[in-house]
Amino acid sequence: MITITIANQKGGVAKTTTALCLANGLQECGYRVLMIDMDPQCNTTTTYKAVQENTNTLYDLLHESCSIAEAIQTTESGDIISSDVHLAGIEGEFAAHIKNYTLLRKKLREIEDSYDYTIIDTPPNIGFYMTSALVASDGVIVPLKAEKFAIDGLAQIMGNIKDARDVNPSLKVYGVLLTVYDKRTALDTIVHDQLPEIGKEQGFHVFNTSIRTCQQIKEAQSRQVRLFDEYPSCNAAIDYANLIKELLEIIKKEEK
Numbered sequence: 189m190i191t192i193t194i195a196n197q198k199g200g201v202a203k204t205t206t207a208l209c210l211a212n213g214l215q216e217c218g219y220r221v222l223m224i225d226m227d228p229q230c231n232t233t234t235t236y237k238a239v240q241e242n243t244n245t246l247y248d249l250l251h252e253s254c255s256i257a258e259a260i261q262t263t264e265s266g267d268i269i270s271s272d273v274h275l276a277g278i279e280g281e282f283a284a285h286i287k288n289y290t291l292l293r294k295k296l297r298e299i300e301d302s303y304d305y306t307i308i309d310t311p312p313n314i315g316f317y318m319t320s321a322l323v324a325s326d327g328v329i330v331p332l333k334a335e336k337f338a339i340d341g342l343a344q345i346m347g348n349i350k351d352a353r354d355v356n357p358s359l360k361v362y363g364v365l366l367t368v369y370d371k372r373t374a375l376d377t378i379v380h381d382q383l384p385e386i387g388k389e390q391g392f393h394v395f396n397t398s399i400r401t402c403q404q405i406k407e408a409q410s411r412q413v414r415l416f417d418e419y420p421s422c423n424a425a426i427d428y429a430n431l432i433k434e435l436l437e438i439i440k441k442e443e444k
């Protein structure tokens with residue numbers, strides 16, 4: 189099983205969208221995929237139509253009141269460990285105990301043979317949830333939207349990834365992914381053209397694929413349907429399919 193975290197401490201950069209499309213696309217390729225929603229805003233959970241009441245969620249898993257297998261819900265969109273609104277105010281409680289940071293990593297080992305890929309969606313802040321995800325992962329995808337200070341924000345997330353390597357030395361950055369890309373916009377073009385060079389200087393890979401802006405993404409999310417099922421030929425579906433090809437090549441090389 190390969191575990192991939194989607195992380196950037198900025199909100200609105202398409203973390204959740206990337207997690208959803210990656211899971212959906214990998215399922216289309218025939219892989220067994222588990223989604224874990226670590227964001228108390230529960231956007232991925234809602235899109236999967238997973239429930240939080242009368243069931244085990246990430247809350248129960250992190251409190252060790254259920255096993256990881258018991259925390260998995262099977263939905264039309266696939267298997268998911270749902271987030272929980274009750275996780276919103278208690279990040280500090282978990283953060284106070286060092287052993288909590290490796291809990292998810294240990295739990296994932298128990299289901300290692302049940303899935304090919306685990307995708308983790310994270311909240312827009314550097315804290316316990318994001319750090320636990322990084323500690324539990326093989327690699328990270330950092331979605332980035334072309335906006336003012338976006339590049340500056342990269343140093344912060346890369347710093348957190350570096351810190352997570354103290355506990356998880358083999359953690360990789362699979363790449364930075366430009367999202368909601370509109371080549372008619374000057375800033376988007378500048379970021380698109382400069383990003384590979386910045387990556388070279390700062391030592392991270394930038395995916396050749398960018399995800400173009402695409403109305404069907406919003407439609408799929410509001411209708412709670414999967415992009416590849418409903419809009420297989422829209423720009424974003426094409427781009428995410430290319431991203432998956434690129435990602436699988438990178439993972440294959442890393443494994444050698």
Ligand SMILES: Nc1ncnc2c1ncn2[C@@H]1O[C@H](COP(=O)(O)OP(=O)(O)O)[C@@H](O)[C@H]1O
Nearest residue numbers: 199200201202203204205368400401402405406
């Ligand atoms: N390629 C895209 N084209 C158009 N809108 C997009 C695209 N990717 C994401 N969005 C929209 O941008 C908003 C933020 O995306 P989201 O995935 O929720 O970001 P995050 O999880 O980083 O906060 C959502 O409304 C989503 O539908």
Ligand SMILES: [Mg+2]
Nearest residue numbers: 203204227231
């Ligand atoms: Mg999100």
